[in-house]
Amino acid sequence: MKMTKNPISKLIVLSSLVLCSYSGTVLAQQSTPPVMCPGYKQGPSNIPSERVGKKIQKAFEAYNNDxxxxxxxxxxxxxxxxxFDRAFTDKFIGQLLAVQEGQAKKSLQYLRNSVKDKQLTDAxxxxxxxxxxxxxxxxxxxxNAIDYYKKWMEFTCKEDPEVYLRMANAYYELKQWDNVIGPADxxxxxxxxxxxxxxxxKLSAYFERKMWPQTIAVAEDLVRVFPDDPQWWSQLGMFYAQVEDYKKALAMLEVAYNNGFLKKESEIRVLSQLYASNDIPYKAASIMEKHMKEGLLKRDxxxxxxxxxxxxxxxxIKKAAxxxxxxxxxxxxxxYLRRQGTLLLSxxxxxxxxxxxxxALEANKDAKEAGRLHMAIMEANFYQGxxxxxxxxxxxxxxxxxxxRSAKSWEPYIKEKARNRGIKI
Structure with a gap:
């Protein structure tokens, strides 16, 4: 299971570009200082030089015109x-490249360069x-994403749930399952x-390591916190089944089924199997038959x-046959023919x-089954006379x-019954 990544769009540029106004030869920065760490002294509010400022203002006007x-x-x-001029310019270039398709790596070169020496304003x-x-x-x-999220937190002393979530996602992509848990929490x-x-x-990180008790605990949290989301009920039931806690698995999937949450063939099959495992075969059969008639289960x-x-x-017996x-x-x-025939006999x-x-006898190529089939055919004929x-x-x-041995015990009995009926065999 993988979290959907947040695409970098023009909104990033709009939210992070310094808003500029040009007055004569001075380019003034109007960004709002961030909340900083306790005891941190605010850095200087530099502005680009006049020569660089004019070019930046011209570039900004072009940007405003798309x-x-x-x-x-x-x-x-x-x-x-x-x-400072270099850092400010690189920042602007990096932000514009960030919204250009296929320019992420080039964008990062400029953006990293802009913050390497702390020349920009704090904001x-x-x-x-x-x-x-x-x-x-x-x-x-x-x-790299993890490193810079950490740098952002260290610099601002902020804790943002979205940042922690993205860090967890990055750790997941790196398959560092144990590192996913902390930021996710x-x-x-x-x-x-x-x-x-x-x-x-969290669920994915535990699941990947087959840590079933922890996986189940997170799935239980998902059911408790998001009770209207169908998938967590069925997932939790499946996890209980994985650890062979079939009573809990059945209870969970039964609730999910009664609430209309089970929509997949595999889920109905598992529910049916759980009824069977818990010695409730009638329900196991009924639920399969119902959904086979409705078309959810394939008639294969x-x-x-x-x-x-x-x-x-x-x-x-008749339904089974x-x-x-x-x-x-x-x-x-x-x-299948042998089983059907045996049940019809019963x-x-x-x-x-x-x-x-x-x-079945005609189709059966396994000599081991021949004797059993002859015995069953014998019985069916015997009871018909x-x-x-x-x-x-x-x-x-x-x-x-x-x-x-069994056939030898039947032989004299058949002869006797035939003789009593006046039938010569």
Missing amino acids: QIKEALDILYEIDTSDA DHASILRVVADVSLQDQQFQ KAIALYDKPNKNPYVM EKNLASLANAWHSAKE NYYGQAAALSNDPD AEQYKDAVATLEK NFKEAYKHVKLAMNDSATA
Whole structure:
């Protein structure tokens, strides 16, 4: 799970560019000083030299007219050895490049240069530290982003939940899972209104390391803090299932289902499996059947066989046989035919049982199953009074070591019943 990155847009430039007014040959800076660390002495409020100031004013006018290229061309021409003029010019260039597609790396060169010697006013210095961090994050220079967010915090002594969240995201991208937790917790504590993103960062960092108790604890927080968000209910249920706490998993997913939160086939399948694991097979089968009829669950071999098995566990023999038959029709798997035939035999639908079991016998290439199939066909024929067919199959079952003993015990019984009916076998 990954937090969506915040794109660097023209808003960054608008929010961080120094607002300038030109009066004669003086370019005045009107930025508001930031809240600084206790005991910090405010730095000087320098202004560009007259020569540089005129060019900057001209570039700023071009920028105001959306002539970004022209503004940059003017700024590139500035050649100065004055430290403040250089820093101020580089700041302006870097900010304009930040909104140009594909210019992030070049923008960062200028922006970092503008703050390396603390020549700018306190407000500008703080602002550019933050912009460098934001642009670095956007350009996937994650360690650089972290470094500059830290520099911004050290310089301003501010704690901003968005900064902590972006740091957590950068650590996540670097796969430094253990470092994600601290800034994510800070962000959670600082947001005035709960924001799910830092919780997601924590959840992801624990999940990646398979730290299930911690992952579950964060998921429980997500359900508690964001109860109307469907995905956290199902996620928490899945995490409980991961640690084999099937009762809690079922309770959570049942609540989610009853509130209409489960929308995916995989979620319905897991819920059904949890009913089965908790010895509630009727519900396991009912929920699968319902959503198969509605189309959420695919009517494929795997789902049909699972549904048949669930109805079998619920002792709904006829339904189970029906769904094994449907699974067999899609797969031509003789084992589904064997199961269907055996269930039809249990349901005393002997004629259908014989037909199905004979298909299974014909399709079955596994000699180990032959004896069992002959025995089942024998029984279905016997209970219909077809003693000749029963006797034929019991003799064939005697050839299989797995069923020979049972078949031998049936043989005299079949002969006796046939003799009593006057049937010669």
